[in-house]
Amino acid sequence: MTTFFLTVYVLMWPVIVAGVLFIIARAFFKELREARERGEQII
Numbered sequence: 475m476t477t478f479f480l481t482v483y484v485l486m487w488p489v490i491v492a493g494v495l496f497i498i499a500r501a502f503f504k505e506l507r508e509a510r511e512r513g514e515q516i517i
Contacts, residue, residue, distance in 0.1 A: 509516045 506516050
């Protein structure tokens, strides 16, 4: 049973990181699209 929980613990971190990366990327592309619509540079 300990091996199972250790495996779940190790494998949950890539899922969390992928989720956070997805949220950041989605927000970035939303801001990029809005900046292009206004004719501004994002940086």
